[in-house]
Amino acid sequence: MVKYVWKHYCKQFIRGKPIRFGYKVWCLTSVEGAEIRTLPFHFFFDNLFTGLHLLSFLRDKGYGGTGTMRNNRIPKSCQMTSNSILLKKERSHHESAIVKEDGVIVSKLVDNSIVSIGSNCLGVEPQCTVKRYSQEKRII
Numbered sequence: 277m278v279k280y281v282w283k284h285y286c287k288q289f290i291r292g293k294p295i296r297f298g299y300k301v302w303c304l305t306s307v308e309g310a311e312i313r314t315l316p317f318h319f320f321f322d323n324l325f326t327g328l329h330l331l332s333f334l335r336d337k338g339y340g341g342t343g344t345m346r347n348n349r350i351p352k353s354c355q356m357t358s359n360s361i362l363l364k365k366e367r368s369h370h371e372s373a374i375v376k377e378d379g380v381i382v383s384k385l386v387d388n389s390i391v392s393i394g395s396n397c398l399g400v401e402p403q404c405t406v407k408r409y410s411q412e413k414r415i416i
Contacts, residue, residue, distance in 0.1 A: 318342070318397065332378040333395040340397035345382065347392060351375060354382055359390045367408070371398050 280287055280298040289297055319334065321343030326352060335342040347359065356372045361371065365386050372383040383400055385391045 316363075320399075323392075326394055328375060328378050328380055328394065331380045332396055335379050336394040340395075342393070342395040342398055345392040345394045347390075350382055350392060356382065356384055362386050362390050370400065 278299045279295045279403070286299060290300065301406055305385040317336075318340035319342075321330075321341065323344040323346045326341075326343030326345045327349045331341045331343075350356065354375050355374050356369060361385065362371075362384060367386055367388075370383055372381055376379050378396075380394055380396050381399060383393045383395075
């Protein structure tokens with residue numbers, strides 16, 4: 277439990293503990309002697325956490341990771357079209373690039389805005405069509 281005394285919606289209360297108010301922190305570990313066993317986990321992140329360093333680190337440790345990315349976290353070596361040009365393309369247009377030194381795929385998708393996604397274990401296939409409401413045509 278990490279002590280926290282101010283108001284926050286994530287704060288928890290546990291009666292009878294030395295630190296009664298705060299954040300619960302969970303950690304999953306497994307140690308067999310001096311050897312650490314890798315568990316088959318895949319983590320999903322929002323754009324606050326996702327970056328190439330994190331995805332590369334997880335891949336090196338044997339974990340999968342996928343999440344939306346902020347544009348300033350996409351490296352310059354990853355040649356992708358700028359967002360201003362992508363916004364002129366039709367919805368569902370996408371492009372991808374692989375950062376070979378990190379083993380991470382970065383993909384941009386045109387929706388209402390540009391969505392950037394990074395993953396160290398998933399690709400862009402298979403693709404499927406979904407129904408979306410079109411404000412211009414006023415249909416699904």
